[in-house]
Amino acid sequence: xxxxxxxxxxxxxxxxxxxxxxxxxxxxxxxxxxxxxxxxxxxxxxxxxxxxxxxxxxxxxxxxxxxxxxxxxxxxxxxxxxxxxxxxxxxxxxxxxxxxxxxxxxxxxxxxxxx
Amino acid sequence: xxxxxxxxxxxxxxxxxxxxxxxxxxxxxxxxxxxxxxxxxxxxxxxxxxxxxxxxxxxxxxxxxxxxxxxxxxxxxxxxxxxxxxxxxxxxxxxxxxxxxxxxxxxxxxxx
Numbered sequence: 001x002x003x004x005x006x007x008x009x010x011x012x013x014x015x016x017x018x019x020x021x022x023x024x025x026x027x028x029x030x031x032x033x034x035x036x037x038x039x040x041x042x043x044x045x046x047x048x049x050x051x052x053x054x055x056x057x058x059x060x061x062x063x064x065x066x067x068x069x070x071x072x073x074x075x076x077x078x079x080x081x082x083x084x085x086x087x088x089x090x091x092x093x094x095x096x097x098x099x100x101x102x103x104x105x106x107x108x109x110x111x112x113x114x115x
Numbered sequence: 116x117x118x119x120x121x122x123x124x125x126x127x128x129x130x131x132x133x134x135x136x137x138x139x140x141x142x143x144x145x146x147x148x149x150x151x152x153x154x155x156x157x158x159x160x161x162x163x164x165x166x167x168x169x170x171x172x173x174x175x176x177x178x179x180x181x182x183x184x185x186x187x188x189x190x191x192x193x194x195x196x197x198x199x200x201x202x203x204x205x206x207x208x209x210x211x212x213x214x215x216x217x218x219x220x221x222x223x224x225x226x227x
Contacts, residue, residue, distance in 0.1 A: 033214070040219070041217075041219060042202055042218055042219055042220055043159065043215075043217050044217070045214045045215070045216075048214060056214060091158050091159075093158070093159075103161045104151075104159075104161065104215060105160075105161075106157075106158025106159050106160065108156075108157055108158055109157075
């Protein structure tokens with residue numbers, strides 16, 4: 001079974017530029033998550049989708065971050081404009097449903113460096 | 116969301132058992148205890164979860180205290196591949212979302 005795919009794996013940009021990350025979840029997984037992991041910290045949820053709809057985006061900085069999930073499958077996360085503090089690893093995860101014992105499967109992440 | 120407390124780091128020798136502790140003194144009756152680990156340069160991966168009873172799977176065992184205020188993840192024979200950050204997470208069965216709230220975890224070093 002193929003895992004969660006993410007691209008690119010690495011991205012270096014200058015502040016005020018824009019950047020986009022792509023995620024392809026495990027086939028059949030209804031729920032998709034984007035996490036931000038700053039160096040030395042645990043991942044922090046940015047946004048959660050259930051199929052096409054947003055379940056939780058309370059931690060998403062909406063003035064600069066946006067995300068969409070196309071046809072309930074692939075998802076993109078965009079930052080525009082980027083700030084230095086956005087340097088982090090962006091992790092995508094997916095799960096079958098929203099049950100409390102539901103396992104989340106993570107992709108390898110995209111490491112973003114903002115100069 | 117209830118919080119957990121874990122040691123920042125631990126060391127183990129290869130092929131020896133490892134006991135990773137987690138304190139969750141404010142756990143509620145509807146909180147499940149989940150463990151994930153993150154290998155270097157990878158995303159987190161699921162290890163095990165439990166509610167009240169001890170649990171075993173192919174990766175590890177989870178021992179839960181009778182009062183549920185603490186738990187221990189047990190790796191029966193550590194290998195070099197087990198070197199990772201281990202996260203203990205509480206998930207509320209009554210919560211509106213399925214999100215994982217990660218702390219800083221325990222960095223496990225395994226010596227050959």
